[in-house]
Amino acid sequence: MTGLPRHVPGLAGSLWSATAPTAPDLPALDGDIHADVVVVGGGFTGLSTALHAAEAGLSVVLLEAGEIGSGASGRNGGQVIPGVKLDPDDLERTFGSDLGGRMTRLVGGGADLVFDLIQRHGIDCPWRQDGWIQGAHSTIALPSVLKRAEQWIARGVPADILDRAAIAAETGHDTYVGGWIDRRAGQVNPLAYARGLARAAVGRGARLFVQSPATAIGKHAEGWKLATAKGSVVAAQVALCTDAYSGALWPGLRVAQVPVNSVQVATVPLGHNLRSRILPNGVVVSETRKLAWYYRLDADGRLLMGGRGPLGEQVGDATLRGLTRALHRFYPFLGDVAWSHAWSGTVGLTLDHMPHLCRLAPGVLAGLGYNGRGVAMASAMGTVLAKSLAGSPDRDLDLPVTDLPRVPLHGLRQPFVAMAIGYHRIRDALGLPG
Numbered sequence: 001m002t003g004l005p006r007h008v009p010g011l012a013g014s015l016w017s018a019t020a021p022t023a024p025d026l027p028a029l030d031g032d033i034h035a036d037v038v039v040v041g042g043g044f045t046g047l048s049t050a051l052h053a054a055e056a057g058l059s060v061v062l063l064e065a066g067e068i069g070s071g072a073s074g075r076n077g078g079q080v081i082p083g084v085k086l087d088p089d090d091l092e093r094t095f096g097s098d099l100g101g102r103m104t105r106l107v108g109g110g111a112d113l114v115f116d117l118i119q120r121h122g123i124d125c126p127w128r129q130d131g132w133i134q135g136a137h138s139t140i141a142l143p144s145v146l147k148r149a150e151q152w153i154a155r156g157v158p159a160d161i162l163d164r165a166a167i168a169a170e171t172g173h174d175t176y177v178g179g180w181i182d183r184r185a186g187q188v189n190p191l192a193y194a195r196g197l198a199r200a201a202v203g204r205g206a207r208l209f210v211q212s213p214a215t216a217i218g219k220h221a222e223g224w225k226l227a228t229a230k231g232s233v234v235a236a237q238v239a240l241c242t243d244a245y246s247g248a249l250w251p252g253l254r255v256a257q258v259p260v261n262s263v264q265v266a267t268v269p270l271g272h273n274l275r276s277r278i279l280p281n282g283v284v285v286s287e288t289r290k291l292a293w294y295y296r297l298d299a300d301g302r303l304l305m306g307g308r309g310p311l312g313e314q315v316g317d318a319t320l321r322g323l324t325r326a327l328h329r330f331y332p333f334l335g336d337v338a339w340s341h342a343w344s345g346t347v348g349l350t351l352d353h354m355p356h357l358c359r360l361a362p363g364v365l366a367g368l369g370y371n372g373r374g375v376a377m378a379s380a381m382g383t384v385l386a387k388s389l390a391g392s393p394d395r396d397l398d399l400p401v402t403d404l405p406r407v408p409l410h411g412l413r414q415p416f417v418a419m420a421i422g423y424h425r426i427r428d429a430l431g432l433p434g
């Protein structure tokens, strides 16, 4: 096995920073302005909200603390996977057949939405819709996967159950006992997608500002006033789309989720022989393990592997070794492959593993909690936030409007996460489902 890739923190260290088309040229906010809606956060949630709210005829301002996509949206694995933790039957049982059915269609349509947005707005972004495989790492974990597949198949989606041989043919290794393929899913260069959404929103009249962290929010005669270092925005409504990167602006948001790090490594582009043996049909893969690996080839044939990172910001050699070893275990014939990038970001986990659309105060909404499945789901959340901002009553929205979730004893999350990781490692080793 060859050496380890070098981890570079922040968006700059990501493969996508090196491969996405350049960022749109956007200013920092300088001055006092008004709008119907101010969106905070320039990731998929905020960008999709801004785009769809502008399309609905609202005047929209978006404030991003760093650059577009500099939170999780520009650095993720680019796996575009429909669905949420709850399967369709569970959604309908929990939320009733009307709302549950609409939620099922919303979350099930998340990947189609992404690919449709890319095409409709001519976004310069490599993409493929060749499916996602969820591999069962043990016979004990298999039934939960089959149940999920059967429920989607019963609703007519293009998906198939895969036996051991079929999944080996798709992945190029024989680790999984079975699984399913969801052909609605696919892959994007996530930073290219984020930057393209930003250009599309600007094209629809939204005003986007970068390097403009919102530092304070307060009530105002016209609704709300948000302050930045060099200006302010007054708007009737606010959408807080800061997910796992929420700071002190609205303190409840910071304790609504457990933030965990996810780390990825990428090889250099593989030669033709290797590419024909690894994920030959272009699927993306994750698994039933709770501490799951997720992997795929990118548009240039680099092999990407992602997994759970360390508790703190520092990504050490042990984490990188874990990722590169996992790839070599799946594909021992990789040999002395060279690594091109290693990067990381923060994922927000809610305790119920579900995304949440929340009303924090009259005129203030938030969308968050994608639990590692935000490319499709955050894009879909933006459509619902925009619909609400444009005046739809809550009963017509395809997600329930809830209070902000809360992680009790959030201050103790680090030891809690450490304990949970240890617990899940044991469960994974025993083959138990995630």
Ligand SMILES: Cc1cc2nc3c(=O)[nH]c(=O)nc-3n(C[C@H](O)[C@H](O)[C@H](O)COP(=O)(O)OP(=O)(O)OC[C@H]3O[C@@H](n4cnc5c(N)ncnc54)[C@H](O)[C@@H]3O)c2cc1C
Binding pocket: 040, 041, 042, 043, 044, 045, 046, 063, 064, 065, 066, 067, 068, 069, 070, 071, 072, 073, 074, 075, 076, 077, 078, 079, 080, 081, 212, 213, 214, 215, 241, 242, 243, 244, 245, 246, 247, 249, 262, 263, 264, 294, 306, 344, 345, 346, 347, 367, 368, 370, 371, 372, 373, 374, 375, 376, 377, 378
């Ligand atoms: C390493 C990694 C791999 C992942 N892989 C996948 C995957 O393969 N598939 C998948 O579906 N999901 C994946 N995810 C999850 C997915 O990336 C996220 O769920 C999604 O990007 C969340 O989008 P968002 O817009 O809600 O948040 P973010 O993209 O995090 O955006 C929040 C933004 O808010 C900004 N912000 C915060 N505070 C302020 C403020 N006060 N003022 C202004 N701006 C502010 C931040 O700078 C940030 O840009 C992954 C995540 C990580 C970290």
